[in-house]
Every structure is written in C-alpha cells, then in structure tokens.
Amino acid sequence: MPNAAARLVLPLLALVPVGFLGLFFVWPVVSIVGIGLGGSGVLDVLTSADTGRLVAFTLGQAAAATLVAVLMGMPLAFVLARCKLPGVGLVRTLILVPFVLPTVVVGLAFRALLPDGGVLSIVLANAFFNVAVVARTVGGLWAHTDRRAEEAARSLGASRWRAFTSVVLPAIAPAVGSAAAVVFLFCATSFGVVLMLGGARYRTLETEIYLRTVDLFDLPGAAALSILQVVAVIAVLLVGAAARRRRETALKLRGRFETARRPTGGEWIVVGAAAVVVIALLVPIIGLITKSLTTMDGWRALAGTGADGTLEVSAWQAASNSVKAATDATILAMLLGVTAAVVLSQLRRGRAVLGETLDLALMLPLGVSAVTVGFGYLVTLGDLPFDLRTSPLLVPFAQALVIAPLIVRTVLPVLRAVDERLRQAAGTLGAGPLRVWREVDLALAWRSLIAAAGFGYVVALGEFGATSFLARPDAPTLPVAIARLISRPGELNNEMAYAACVVLMLVTVLAVVLIERLTPAVGEF
Amino acid sequence: MTGTARLAALGLAAMTLAGCSLVGGGEQAPTNHTVTLVTHDSWAVDKALWADFQKSSGITVKVSTNGDAGALTNKLVLTKANPIGDLAYGVDSTFASRALKEGVFAPYTSPDASKGPQRYQLDDSHRLTAIDVGDVCLNVDTGWYAQHNLPAPTGYSDLVDPKYKGQTVVEDPSTSSPGLAFLLGTVKQFGADGWPAFWTKLKANDVKVDAGWDEAYTQDFSGSSGKGPRPVVVSYASSPADEIGSDGKPRTKALLSTCYRQVEYSGVLAGAKNPDDAKKVLDFLVSQKFQEQVPASMYVYPSREGVALPDAWKTAAPLPDAPAQLPADQVDANREKWVQQCRTLLQG
Numbered sequence: 107m108p109n110a111a112a113r114l115v116l117p118l119l120a121l122v123p124v125g126f127l128g129l130f131f132v133w134p135v136v137s138i139v140g141i142g143l144g145g146s147g148v149l150d151v152l153t154s155a156d157t158g159r160l161v162a163f164t165l166g167q168a169a170a171a172t173l174v175a176v177l178m179g180m181p182l183a184f185v186l187a188r189c190k191l192p193g194v195g196l197v198r199t200l201i202l203v204p205f206v207l208p209t210v211v212v213g214l215a216f217r218a219l220l221p222d223g224g225v226l227s228i229v230l231a232n233a234f235f236n237v238a239v240v241a242r243t244v245g246g247l248w249a250h251t252d253r254r255a256e257e258a259a260r261s262l263g264a265s266r267w268r269a270f271t272s273v274v275l276p277a278i279a280p281a282v283g284s285a286a287a288v289v290f291l292f293c294a295t296s297f298g299v300v301l302m303l304g305g306a307r308y309r310t311l312e313t314e315i316y317l318r319t320v321d322l323f324d325l326p327g328a329a330a331l332s333i334l335q336v337v338a339v340i341a342v343l344l345v346g347a348a349a350r351r352r353r354e355t356a357l358k359l360r361g362r363f364e365t366a367r368r369p370t371g372g373e374w375i376v377v378g379a380a381a382v383v384v385i386a387l388l389v390p391i392i393g394l395i396t397k398s399l400t401t402m403d404g405w406r407a408l409a410g411t412g413a414d415g416t417l418e419v420s421a422w423q424a425a426s427n428s429v430k431a432a433t434d435a436t437i438l439a440m441l442l443g444v445t446a447a448v449v450l451s452q453l454r455r456g457r458a459v460l461g462e463t464l465d466l467a468l469m470l471p472l473g474v475s476a477v478t479v480g481f482g483y484l485v486t487l488g489d490l491p492f493d494l495r496t497s498p499l500l501v502p503f504a505q506a507l508v509i510a511p512l513i514v515r516t517v518l519p520v521l522r523a524v525d526e527r528l529r530q531a532a533g534t535l536g537a538g539p540l541r542v543w544r545e546v547d548l549a550l551a552w553r554s555l556i557a558a559a560g561f562g563y564v565v566a567l568g569e570f571g572a573t574s575f576l577a578r579p580d581a582p583t584l585p586v587a588i589a590r591l592i593s594r595p596g597e598l599n600n601e602m603a604y605a606a607c608v609v610l611m612l613v614t615v616l617a618v619v620l621i622e623r624l625t626p627a628v629g630e631f
Numbered sequence: 632m633t634g635t636a637r638l639a640a641l642g643l644a645a646m647t648l649a650g651c652s653l654v655g656g657g658e659q660a661p662t663n664h665t666v667t668l669v670t671h672d673s674w675a676v677d678k679a680l681w682a683d684f685q686k687s688s689g690i691t692v693k694v695s696t697n698g699d700a701g702a703l704t705n706k707l708v709l710t711k712a713n714p715i716g717d718l719a720y721g722v723d724s725t726f727a728s729r730a731l732k733e734g735v736f737a738p739y740t741s742p743d744a745s746k747g748p749q750r751y752q753l754d755d756s757h758r759l760t761a762i763d764v765g766d767v768c769l770n771v772d773t774g775w776y777a778q779h780n781l782p783a784p785t786g787y788s789d790l791v792d793p794k795y796k797g798q799t800v801v802e803d804p805s806t807s808s809p810g811l812a813f814l815l816g817t818v819k820q821f822g823a824d825g826w827p828a829f830w831t832k833l834k835a836n837d838v839k840v841d842a843g844w845d846e847a848y849t850q851d852f853s854g855s856s857g858k859g860p861r862p863v864v865v866s867y868a869s870s871p872a873d874e875i876g877s878d879g880k881p882r883t884k885a886l887l888s889t890c891y892r893q894v895e896y897s898g899v900l901a902g903a904k905n906p907d908d909a910k911k912v913l914d915f916l917v918s919q920k921f922q923e924q925v926p927a928s929m930y931v932y933p934s935r936e937g938v939a940l941p942d943a944w945k946t947a948a949p950l951p952d953a954p955a956q957l958p959a960d961q962v963d964a965n966r967e968k969w970v971q972q973c974r975t976l977l978q979g
Binding site: 213416485596 | 702706716729806845849857
C-alpha cells in the first residue's frame with residue numbers, strides 16, 4: 107500500500123473481527139475454563155485412560171464422517187461447477203436442506219432407519235448434515251477454475267482420471283481442505299446426534315463437556331476436557347493449514363459460463379454418483395414430508411401454540427423469529443467475515459505467521475463446545491454496561507460467531523487465488539487501493555461472497571446448539587420450537603413438529619433462492 | 632452496477648426486508664416493575680392467566696429458560712454474585728440442597744405457603760417455596776400386555792424377570808432428569824449398596840438406555856404416538872392422562888409402587904434487582920388460580936391443598952400416595968457418585 111494512511115487501514119479493519127472474537131468468544135471461554143482450573147481434579151481427568159479413549163473416539167468419528175462427507179460431496183461439486191444440466195440449480199439449493207434440520211429430528215430419523223444405532227449411524231448422520239459444505243465450497247472454486255489447462259492435459263494424452271488428479275485436484279485442493287476442516291470441526295463438536303444415536307455407550311468430548319458442565323457441575327473436569335478439545339482442534343487446523351499453504355496459488359479465475367457444459371462420456375458416471383448422493387440426502391427429507399402430510403392437523407396447528415400451550419408463541423411467529431435472527435446474524439457475520447478475509451488475504455504477503463494465527467483464531471468458535479461458550483457468557487457478559495445475558499440479541503451474536511468462520515472459508519480461497527499481477531496492473535494504471543479492491547478483488551470474489559452469505563444464512567436458520575442455550579421462551583427460533591414440541595407428550599405436538607420441519611425446509615429453500623437471485627449478473631466478471 | 636454499489640444494494644435490501652431484524656423491534660423498554668423469572672425448559676403457563684396477572688399487578692415478567700433443573704441450578708450457582716434474574720422457579724428436590732448451600736436464595740415466606748406448600752419445606756429460613764410435585768414412575772402399555780397374553784409388570788422386580796426381557800426402556804441418569812429420578816428410586820428401594828446389583832440384572836435383561844425422555848417415550852415406548860417396540864418406560868405419573876383412547880380409557884398406566892417424587896421450588900434470588908416485585912410473582916405462583924392450571928400446562932401436581940385435578944387426571948393419573956423420596960442432603964452428597972457408577976456399569 108502506497109502511503110501511511112493506507113497502512114493504517116489494515117490494522118483498523120483487523121480490529122473488527124478481533125474485537126468481536128475477543129468479547130464474545132475468548133473472554134467468556136477463558137473465564138469459564140479459568141474457574142474450572144481453580145478447582146481440583148483437573149490433572150486426574152487429563153491423565154485418565156478414559157479421557158484418552160474419549161479423545162480418540164471424538165477425532166476418529168469426526169475423521170470418518172469427514173471422509174464420507176468429502177466422498178459424497180465431490181461428485182456433487184463437479185455437477186454444480188461443471189455441468190450444464192437441467193435441475194442443477196435446484197440441486198444446489200436442495201442439498202442445503204439437511205443443514206437446517208434440527209438434530210433432534212435427524213436423530214429420530216436415523217434411529218428409525220438404523221434401530222441398532224452405534225458408530226455407523228453417528229458417522230452417517232454427521233456426514234448427512236455436512237455434504238452440502240463440501241459440495242458448495244468445492245463447487246464454488248471449481249466453477250471458477252480454468253478449464254483449458256485440463257483440456258490441454260487431455261489433448262496431450264492424459265486420461266480423464268490423470269487430468270483430474272494432476273490438473274484439477276491441485277487447483278481445487280484449497281477448497282477441499284477448507285471444506286474438510288469445517289466439516290471436521292462440525293463433526294467433532296456435534297452434540298445432539300452423538301447423544302441421541304450414541305446413547306449411553308458412545309461419548310465424545312463435546313457430550314462429555316456438556317455433561318460435566320450442565321449436569322454434574324464438574325467445572326474442573328469440563329475445563330480439562332475443554333482444553334483438550336481446543337488443543338485437538340488447533341492441531342487438526344494446523345495440519346489443514348499446512349496442506350493449504352502448499353496448495354494455494356494464484357489461479358486463472360473464470361466465470362461460470364465458460365466452464366460449465368453438458369457432460370460427456372465418462373463424466374456421466376460422476377453425474378450418476380451425484381444423483382445417488384442427492385437421492386440418499388432426500389430419503390430422510392421425503393420421509394419427513396410424508397410424515398407431516400399423513401394428517402393435516404399438524405399444519406392447522408402451526409398457527410397455534412401446540413397442545414396445552416407447549417410454545418409461548420405460534421410456530422409462524424417462531425419462523426419469523428428464525429428469519430430475523432438469521433438476517434441479523436448474516437449481516438453481522440458478513441461484516442466480520444469479509445473484513446477478516448480481506449485482512450487475511452492482504453497479510454499473506456509478508457506477515458504469514460500473523461495471518462495464520464488470525465485465520466486459526468477465527469475457526470476456533472466452530473471447534474469449541476457451545477456449552478463452554480454459553481456458560482462463559484453467564485460469568486462474563488453480566489459485567490458489560492448492558493447485561494446481554496437475557497437479551498434476545500445474544501442469539502444472532504452467537505450465530506454470527508458460528509457462521510463468520512464459514513464465510514471466511516468460502517471467500518478467502520477466492521481472494522487468495524486472485525492473481526497479484528491483476529492488482530499490480532490496476533495500481534500501475536492509477537487506481538487507488540480501494541478502487542483496486544473494488545475492481546479486482548470484489549469483482550472476482552463477488553459470486554463467492556453471495557454464496558457465502560446464502561450459506562451463512564442457512565446455517566444461522568438451522569443453528570441449534572448455541573441458540574437453544576440462549577433463546578428466550580417468548581422468542582424461540584423454529585428449530586428450538588420444534589425440539590420443544592417433540593419433547594412434550596401429545597400426538598398434536600408431534601404432528602405439529604413435523605409440519606414445522608417442512609416449514610423450516612421451505613423457508614430455507616426460499617431464503618437461498620432469494621439471496622442467490624439478488625444478483626442476476628452472477629458469474630459475469 | 633459496480634461491485635460496491637451492488638454490495639450496498641444487497642446490504643440495504645437485507646436490512647429492509649420487511650423489518651427482518653431483531654434490532655429495535657420486540658423488546659420493550661424495562662420498567663421499574665420488571666421481574667426476570669429464571670426457570671427450566673419445561674416452564675409453561677396458561678397465556679390468558681399470565682397476561683391477566685401482569686396487567687392487574689403492573690409487573691412485567693421476563694421469562695428466561697435454562698435447560699433442565701440441574702442446568703438451571705448450576706447456572707444460578709455460577710451467577711450468584713451477579714444473578715441473571717430476580718426470581719427462580721424449577722430448582723427441584725434433587726438439586727435444592729446445592730442451591731441452598733451456595734446461598735443462591737434469599738428468605739421469603741409467602742402468605743399462602745401455609746396452604747399446602749409448607750408440607751414440602753426444605754429449610755427453616757423459608758428460602759424455597761414448593762410450587763408443584765411431579766412423580767417419576769414406570770409406565771406400562773396395558774394394551775400391549777393384553778394382546779400378548781402376559782400379566783403386565785407390577786414393580787421393580789418384574790423388570791429383571793426373564794419373562795419381561797427386552798421390554799423396558801429407561802433414560803440415562805447422566806443426561807435426563809426422569810432418568811436420574813428413576814435411579815434415585817432404585818437407590819431408595821434397594822439401598823445405597825444394593826442398587827448396582829439391580830441395575831446389573833436390568834442390563835442383563837436387555838434394558839434399553841436412551842439419552843433422553845423424547846426418544847424413550849415417543850419412539851421406543853409402545854404406548855405413545857410413536858408406537859415403538861417396548862411396553863415399559865420410565866416416565867411420569869401424569870403421562871397416562873395424555874394417552875387416553877377414543878373409548879375414554881387410558882391406554883397406559885403408571886406403576887405407583889415405583890414412583891419417585893420430585894418437588895419443584897421457587898425462590899427470590901439473593902442480590903435480585905427487584906426483590907419486592909419478585910415476591911409478588913412468587914405469591915402468584917402459589918395462588919389458587921396458578922395452581923389450578925399447573926397440571927394442564929406442566930404435567931405436574933399442585934403443591935397447594937384443595938386444588939382440583941383435571942377430569943382426565945382423576946381417572947388416569949391420580950397423585951401417587953406413597954412415592955419414594957431420599958433426603959435432600961443424601962442426594963446432594965452422592966448424586967454425582969451414583970450417576971458415575973451407573974454410567975460405568977451401563978458401559979461395561
């Protein structure tokens with residue numbers, strides 16, 4: 107950057123995400139862990155063999171679920187990025203639906219599907235939630251990579267597979283790594299699914315931290331496990347970051363129009379695989395819809411508050427709360443995520459260590475237990491001038507914490523892939539830094555920004571862990587309302603819960619379509 | 632359109648989407664007469680009655696729910712220096728002694744406490760007032776047993792009888808409050824030394840242990856809407872009132888010899904910002920009107936004497952007359968130990 111004033115812009119920008127992260131994440135987590143460390147028994151927990159098994163199972167099931175999600179997501183990513191086929195747009199939207207389904211509903215669906223439960227159902231359920239992360243993150247970058255290099259390889263005699271592994275895969279590897287890291291974090295901290303499908307037999311760090319904090323009030327034990335969780339998460343992220351660093355290079359980004367075409371020959375096999383994945387994702391969803399349609403009572407009941415006033419507001423009101431909270435959370439997270447991504451993409455030249463640290467810190471909220479953060483809020487936020495602990499605004503704040511890392515992960519690979527020479531050329535031609543950013547970075551990353559906003563919105567709509575912890579009963583979101591309906595007796599409550607699930611799916615699809623349609627020019631650079 | 636303009640347009644569009652934001656909307660400005668009621672997730676109240684009370688008393692009650700009774704108690708203890716509200720409701724007899732020991736509550740004797748709630752009194756300084764009682768009992772699907780020509784089980788010992796193998800589903804005491812109450816019931820029944828032997832036999836008789844009441848009752852129990860495979864479940868004494876068939880007869884019944892009693896309390900928080908109004912809200916919780924709707928909204932029994940139960944309850948879910956209960960200090964001293972022991976036993 108040319109002058110002193112401009113040099114100040116970056117640190118000031120960095121203050122936004124760093125400040126938010128410090129206030130709503132680091133301070134609460136450090137405080138609650140600190141209280142626990144003051145007690146006795148920390149060492150016992152850290153050194154017990156039980157804890158070792160817990161860590162191993164947590165990481166093992168998350169790794170397995172990540173692998174399944176990546177294997178299922180790649181063919182989908184190919185179809186989304188490279189194929190001009192009828193219905194691709196629909197698939198793009200539909201695959202997001204699993205993401206918003208409340209864990210309690212998916213848990214019940216998988217229990218019905220695999221009554222014996224166990225590790226397999228935990229892994230499959232976690233993968234089910236996350237296929238969309240892989241498909242959309244990878245598809246986003248894939249759609250912008252230049253097809254000509256691959257075609258050159260093919261014309262030089264490389265097989266389709268060879269061209270994929272030596273040309274395409276290196277180009278999209280950063281996105282695969284990003285997606286895998288996010289999925290891994292989601293799976294390592296997944297709570298409801300493990301609790302419901304693992305029963306008393308299978309436990310993870312997340313369920314154990316919850317148990318010790320909430321039920322046993324063993325804060326020292328919980329603190330010990332929280333520290334282990336953070337260490338494990340950082341270790342995994344570092345491995346991921348190292349892999350990314352090797353791969354991330356300037357790519358020749360292209361518009362989607364140039365790269366998508368009708369599949370030919372062997373590509374149809376991949377399309378077929380993608381179709382199988384879509385069908386697999388749709389099975390539980392169609393099951394839910396069918397269940398909700400067996401009687402119309404549940405649908406009629408949505409305007410009410412359930413049997414014996416189960417809810418404090420109608421399901422429609424809860425849906426409106428969901429939309430509002432998700433809107434706030436997305437705007438906030440875009441602000442945080444985009445500033446962070448800009449800072450990170452700039453920092454890369456020169457201050458790599460600082461950049462990596464900030465990058466890592468931003469991902470941490472995904473890897474730390476919602477209950478640790480929630481209990482941390484209780485002991486810290488009361489000290490702020492406004493006691494936010496019982497404020498409805500805490501919900502979008504917490505949701506923003508969850509989705510900001512996802513936005514960074516979607517936008518950053520694209521920003522980093524922007525060829526530096528383009529910026530230099532723009533600068534040489536007389537553009538100021540802001541103009542360069544607007545005409546080069548923003549113009550190239552625009553599509554992924556919108557995709558990030560859409561995806562973040564969906565995650566906020568479906569967010570359950572932190573939301574259920576913070577939402578007030580007079581302002582529940584739809585997933586919280588559904589969980590409450592299921593947790594109370596009475597057939598009407600059950601029917602209403604299923605109808606509400608379908609409403610949640612429809613809201614999701616509608617929101618994604620709206621957000622992605624906001625820019626009719628998407629893909630034109 | 633340039634990128635920046637588009638970004639601005641998008642932001643603007645998002646902001647104006649029919650007031651799609653929580654900022655500035657919904658939340659009323661707190662008045663001098665605002666009471667924050669901190670409670671558990673099962674909190675429910677007749678809406679018209681609740682609105683009437685707030686209107687006639689001039690008190691605005693903000694309700695904050697905080698997980699189950701255990702989570703609620705722990706949060707209150709954690710925030711006792713800077714309480715998250717003025718009044719708490721839902722700390723139960725299983726967790727009350729922890730809250731009392733930690734000095735979470737301030738003394739207050741409601742004028743109506745003598746009309747029944749004092750029967751469940753825990754400490755002499757009247758820091759907690761009993762609001763309702765709920766009993767956790769085994770529920771059996773009577774129709775299932777009639778269909779299978781088997782006599783329905785009648786008590787704990789039947790659960791370990793090979794005749795009833797694979798028919799029971801219970802909740803994990805470490806993750807579910809009815810599960811914990813059931814464990815305490817077995818401790819009371821078989822003694823602090825004898826209960827592990829019972830649970831070992833229970834496990835050998837193929838008991839299913841679910842994480843929560845939802846899965847156990849609505850999915851695995853045969854007598855609920857889920858029509859699961861198991862005809863015996865740990866639930867509440869009041870559950871049969873919700874399973875009344877079209878013939879007006881209950882499809883399930885609670886085994887009254889297996890009931891464990893939980894009493895739920897309310898108390899003014901020490902350090903509350905508005906203790907005076909909090910006391911008025913507590914008075915309302917023990918009033919005749921509030922107590923009358925407690926069964927319908929929260930599936931529990933009123934603590935006040937002389938409050939009539941709903942008709943369905945009179946036939947399907949009468950209040951168990953001799954439920955088991957352990958002394959609060961014994962529970963407090965051993966709760967974590969028993970739960971851990973039970974988890975280890977179930978996993979091994």
